Amino acid sequence: MSLPSARTFLGTFFHTPSYGKVECLANALVETDDSGTITSVTLPADEGYAERECAAREAGTLVELGEGKVVLPGxxxxxxxxxxxxxxxxxxxxxxxxxxxxxxxxxxxxxxxxxxxxxxxxxxxxxxxxxxxxxxxxxxxxxxxxxxxxxxxxxxxxxxxxxxxxxxxxxxxxxxxxxxxxxxxxxxxxxxxxxxxxxxxxxxxxxxxxxxxxxxxxxxxxxxxxxxxxxxxxxxxxxxxxxxxxxxxxxxxxxxxxxxxxxxxxxxxxxxxxxxxxxxxxxxxxxxxxxxxxxxxxxxxxxxxxxxxxxxxxxxxxxxxxxxxxxxxxxxxxxxxxxxxxxxxxxxxxxxxxxxxxxxxxxxxxxxxxxxxxxxxxxxxxxxxxxxxxRLPVGSFEPGRAFDAQVIDTRRPDADLTGFGVFDGPRDVLDRVLYLSVPENIRQVWVQGALVLDKDEAR
Ligand SMILES: [Zn+2]
Missing domain, CATH: 3.20.20.140 (Metal-dependent hydrolases)
Known part of the structure; x- marks a missing residue:
């Protein structure tokens, strides 16, 4: 188990900031402080995106969650x-x-x-x-x-x-x-x-x-x-x-x-x-x-x-x-x-x-x-x-909330969720994950900015 530390997560995140509303944060940068709390969420179209990514990469704090992965709140x-x-x-x-x-x-x-x-x-x-x-x-x-x-x-x-x-x-x-x-x-x-x-x-x-x-x-x-x-x-x-x-x-x-x-x-x-x-x-x-x-x-x-x-x-x-x-x-x-x-x-x-x-x-x-x-x-x-x-600050990817996340691999050989390219937008991707994923698809679990479970660690 890692300890919370200041990190910048690069990946595609889904969350529901209010009842009935879903957001897909594609290729977002989610930054956390050393207590594991989210400090900022930056999308590719936002000002400063390239600079933030570059700075995190140079500091060695960039966590790239990878191709074919989607992230949901814990x-x-x-x-x-x-x-x-x-x-x-x-x-x-x-x-x-x-x-x-x-x-x-x-x-x-x-x-x-x-x-x-x-x-x-x-x-x-x-x-x-x-x-x-x-x-x-x-x-x-x-x-x-x-x-x-x-x-x-x-x-x-x-x-x-x-x-x-x-x-x-x-x-x-x-x-x-x-x-x-x-x-x-x-x-x-x-x-x-x-x-x-x-x-x-x-x-x-x-x-x-x-x-x-x-x-x-x-x-x-x-x-x-x-x-x-x-x-x-x-x-x-x-x-x-x-x-x-x-x-x-x-x-x-x-x-x-x-x-x-x-x-x-x-x-x-x-x-x-x-x-x-x-x-x-x-x-x-x-x-x-x-x-x-x-x-x-x-x-x-x-x-x-x-x-x-x-x-x-x-x-x-x-x-x-x-x-x-x-x-x-x-x-x-x-x-x-x-x-x-x-x-x-x-x-x-x-x-x-x-x-x-x-x-x-x-x-x-x-x-x-x-x-x-x-x-x-x-x-x-x-x-x-x-x-x-x-009444806990968790459950979505917004500044002030704890970084609690599950990283889902949609390309597992025995549990492929990619749908042969028939998806019509991010909601379809999310529904495939919600309805068809199995525990094998969840590869990493983060709580309060710390990696608490990594199923690929032994490799
Ligand atoms: Zn009961």
């Missing part, structure tokens, strides 16, 4: 259950409660073993980087030290990590073999965890942050939820949880509190700036306003939702309401660690939502109204949208 994955990585792709035929009780909780309980945690987390962080994910928000387990180990893996492998020790303090809502010992210990452990992860941040160029993490309302006591809201308020830490994952959770919260999941989370102080809530498929217009006004964000998990959400999230409506929103794999409710797979699924399910599913229903009654999103809008969710959700 992805921001807003929702990953790191301990579930060993079971990705397994048992997705089960209903959520069976999947949790029979598969997921027994697996997560194994992370009391620090060595097991280290092995799995080292592999997961590497696999996500290899698929272009440069910023990731993780659930760990209820265990403090093993979850700090996940944050340490992010820090040492060069991924920007946001990591939470999970709280499950309600004896009635959780198995006896896997839960917090008490509400008091859950809150004390969370405060200790926040301090331990904060202590890792100095000296970690890309940053690593603690996240206050009630698993979801059904696994926490009222006192536990209120205590976590208080800790988030006092520490200013990030918050993450699930909101309206599926019909069961939606109904459970209504029965317990007589209000929606969003309202209940808000009342506990958990829906706030720097909160990220996964799924949110049942949000009403009023819930959407609560998100927009509180500054909380939605992590859209389109693959996982197909298995467990009993519905398709209203992405287009929530965006129109001004809700902050990004994209997420939701390992292992979602089987794929790839944000590309989730970009594709986000586009496809939005079309299904709009068109409806039963051809025997009249066409004008079949769908849920205008719902479709484009591949460019899905790319925004996976990059700049995630950055906005986390």
């Amino acid at each position: 992805f921001v994955d807003l929702h990953v259950h790191a301990p579930q990585w060993p079971q990705s792709g397994i048992a997705l035929d089960e209903p959520l409660n069976v999947w949790l009780d029979k598969r997921t909780f027994p697996l997560e309980s194994k992370y009391a073993d620090l060595e097991f945690a280290r092995r799995v987390y080292a592999d997961l962080v590497h696999q996500l980087l290899a698929r272009g994910t440069t910023t990731c928000m993780y659930f760990g387990t209820v265990h403090v030290e093993p979850t700090v180990e996940l944050a340490r893996q992010c820090a040492t492998q060069g991924q920007r990590g946001l990591v939470g020790k999970v709280v499950m303090d309600d004896p009635a809502g959780n198995p006896s073999f896997y839960r917090d010992a008490s509400t008091a210990s859950a809150l004390a452990d969370t405060e200790r965890f926040v301090g331990m992860v904060d202590a890792l941040r100095p000296g970690c160029a890309q940053g690593v942050w603690p996240v206050v993490t009630p698993r979801f309302i059904p696994s926490c006591t009222d006192e536990g939820l209120a205590g976590l809201g208080r800790i988030a308020n006092e520490s200013g830490a990030y918050v993450q949880s699930h909101c309206n994952e599926g019909q069961w959770e939606h109904d459970f919260v209504f029965e317990r509190f007589g209000k929606s999941d969003a309202e209940a989370l808000y009342d506990c102080g958990l829906l706030r700036e720097k909160s990220v809530m996964a799924h949110c498929t049942f949000l009403t217009e009023a819930d959407g306003r609560l998100f927009a006004e509180s500054g909380a964000a939605v992590a859209h998990c389109p693959i996982s939702n197909a298995y467990f959400a009993n519905s398709v999230a209203p992405v287009r409506r929530l965006r129109a309401q001004g809700v902050r929103m990004g994209l997420a794999t939701d390992i292992s409710g979602g089987f794929s660690p790839s944000m590309y797979d989730n970009i594709r699924q986000a586009v496809m399910v939005s079309r299904v939502r709009e068109d409806g599913v039963d051809a025997l229903v009249a066409q004008d009654e079949r769908g849920a109204g205008e719902s479709r999103i484009s591949s460019v809008e899905a790319l925004w969710l996976a990059t700049a949208g995630g950055a906005e959700a986390l």
Whole structure:
């Protein structure tokens, strides 16, 4: 892994500086300072282009990304259950409660073993980087030290990590073999965890942050939820949880509190700036306003939702309401660690939502109204949208943002994306990459101006 240093990158970059808008920066010079922050973007038609290129070449700081390569911003994955990585792709035929009780909780309980945690987390962080994910928000387990180990893996492998020790303090809502010992210990452990992860941040160029993490309302006591809201308020830490994952959770919260999941989370102080809530498929217009006004964000998990959400999230409506929103794999409710797979699924399910599913229903009654999103809008969710959700300066190639990038080779022998010259402009090039690329196409990954993965290094 290289260190951040002042560099000038020469290449063809795609990014989405605002929702629905894509830019191709062909043969651009992207300059960074020695903290890995972008200081300028210069196009061939701009004044001073030749001089800047020449100066960087002479200084030995020019990084030529090469012919046939395109560069995308590193992805921001807003929702990953790191301990579930060993079971990705397994048992997705089960209903959520069976999947949790029979598969997921027994697996997560194994992370009391620090060595097991280290092995799995080292592999997961590497696999996500290899698929272009440069910023990731993780659930760990209820265990403090093993979850700090996940944050340490992010820090040492060069991924920007946001990591939470999970709280499950309600004896009635959780198995006896896997839960917090008490509400008091859950809150004390969370405060200790926040301090331990904060202590890792100095000296970690890309940053690593603690996240206050009630698993979801059904696994926490009222006192536990209120205590976590208080800790988030006092520490200013990030918050993450699930909101309206599926019909069961939606109904459970209504029965317990007589209000929606969003309202209940808000009342506990958990829906706030720097909160990220996964799924949110049942949000009403009023819930959407609560998100927009509180500054909380939605992590859209389109693959996982197909298995467990009993519905398709209203992405287009929530965006129109001004809700902050990004994209997420939701390992292992979602089987794929790839944000590309989730970009594709986000586009496809939005079309299904709009068109409806039963051809025997009249066409004008079949769908849920205008719902479709484009591949460019899905790319925004996976990059700049995630950055906005986390309030981090990443996700696009603009001055002031960290240089987080994935270098994609469109000319791999087993994964050629060049399209035999039928392209009609840069958007076609981008869509080929978004729809057809595989991990092999991603050759280099840069985070905060440092090269953290180089798949051609061994040659
Ligand atoms: Zn989840």
